[in-house]
Amino acid sequence: MAKNNRRRFGSVRKLPSGRWQVRYYDPVTNERRPDEKTYATKTEADIRLSQIEADMSRGVWVDPDAGSVNFGEYADTWLKDRKLGATTRERYEGVLRLHIKPPLGSLFVSGITAPRVRAWRTALLDSGVGEPTVVKAYQMLRAIMNTAVDDELIRRNPCRIPGADAYDVPERPVLTVPEVYAVAAAIQPQWRALVLLTAFTTLRLGELAALRRRDVDVEARLLRVRRNQAELSSGKLLTKSPKSQAGFRPVAFPADIVPDLVHHLEHHAAAGQDGRFFVGPRGGRLRRSNFRDDWIAARTKAGVTEDVHFHDLRHTGNTLASQSGASTRELMTRMGHSTAKAALNYQHMTSDRDRAIADKMGEAARKALGKDDPPAPTGTDGAREG
Known part of the structure; x- marks a missing residue:
């Protein structure tokens, strides 16, 4: 008994x-x-x-049986219910499919314990998965388990490894102004404006690929970011609005690159006010693959280290803008950071102040190149929006 x-x-x-x-x-x-x-x-x-x-x-008791839910199915539902952009969703699906579900998908939600999370993370690192990918996988697992806590399936999130949600990002190289111009001179003519505009406006490649002729005002030395192009791993291209209000922004550029932009409009941009400012080699859409080989060849010819990627031109431009006196608020606005603070600051920043920053960037560039005065203002038909 x-x-x-x-x-x-x-x-x-x-x-x-x-x-x-x-x-x-x-x-x-x-x-x-x-x-x-x-x-x-x-x-x-x-x-x-x-x-x-x-x-x-x-009021914190959790039914022990509540966590008897298959984690793989729960994670799939969690992802399905999230409102995400196409590229972000594709990235999440890949992380879930490759790094989370294989070792954890067959368990119950309640079976995802702190020791098991530590063992899972260690196994990923030991198998050679890069630390940035492991961090993203850990962040995603933690987000899923946070929802499981909210759904009262478990009492406490088992993802509690100090420092596992971040990693030290290696400092990217910064090109000098002469190096930027050396690469621009060495690259195919249709990509010269792409190199200079990236360095002096710090736009993302997707934003540059989505620019229309009417978005670039060479007389006012201002371009307007209204949309972004995303490329999925399948090769499909999507044109969408910026992720936040901060992404919609005017960005000024120095007078020094105006002649290059005018030349580009006359010889390389698509026709018509709504024509794309940058097009592919055969008149199609701009993709990274369109100019990757040209970039590598130009970088090599210009004597720039092979560690420099095209995206480092954006980093170079941000550094130059900061050195030219841009405040943190102005720099965040110029970059289009997707934060509430950056979006609020964007609403109060005037184009005159942004143009002053661009002027200082131009002065720094002319000094580095040994030039005295900016070129005389010029314009071209179809470059200014009515």
């Missing part, structure tokens, strides 16, 4: 095996249920029963 020890809340009893069992009334069903584990001593069972009573009184 099992020995029963009744208390004001629940009971503990000794089983024929000699171990102790905890029983209590489920606050939802009002039915008596046993704890999920048995205990070696009555003291351990009493402590566990007290813990359950305290959790119920504080």
Whole structure:
């Protein structure tokens, strides 16, 4: 016979095996249920029963059976319910498919424990998966388990490894102004404006690829970012609005590159006000693959280190703008950072102040190139928006 020890809340009893069992009334069903584990001593069972009573009184008790949900299916539903852009969703799907579901997908949500999370992360790193990818996988797993806490499937998020959600980003190289111009001179003529505009406006490649002729005002020395082009791993191209209000922005450029932009409009841009400012080699859409080989060849010819990627032109431009006196607020606006603060600051920043920053960037460039004065203002048909 099992020995029963009744208390004001629940009971503990000794089983024929000699171990102790905890029983209590489920606050939802009002039915008596046993704890999920048995205990070696009555003291351990009493402590566990007290813990359950305290959790119920504080409203933090979680049904032990609630976590008996397949984690792989739960993660798929979690991702399906998220409002994400096409490229972000594709990236999340890849991380989930390659790095999270294979080792964890067959477990219950409640089976994703802190020790198991640590072992999973260590196994990824030991298998040669890059630290940035492991960080992204850990961040995603933590987000899924946060939702599981909100859904009352588990009591506490098991992703609690200090520092696992970040990594030290290696400092990217910064080109000098002469190096920027050397690469621009060495690259195919249709990409010269792409190099200079990236360095002096710090636009992302997707923003540059989505520019229309009417977005570039050479007389006002201003371009307007209204859209972004995204490329999926399948090769499909999507044109979409910027992710936040901060992405919609005017960006000024120095007078020094106006002649290059005018030449580009006359010889390389698509026709018409809505024609694309940058097009591919055969008149199609601009893709990174369109000019990757040309970039590498020009970089080599200009004597620039092979560690420099095209995206480093954006980093170079941001550095030059900062050195030219742009405040943090102005720099964030110029870059189009997707934060509430950056978006709010953008609404109050005038194009005159932004043009002053561009002028200082031009002065720094002329000094580095040994030039005295900017070229005389010029314009071209179809370059200014009505």
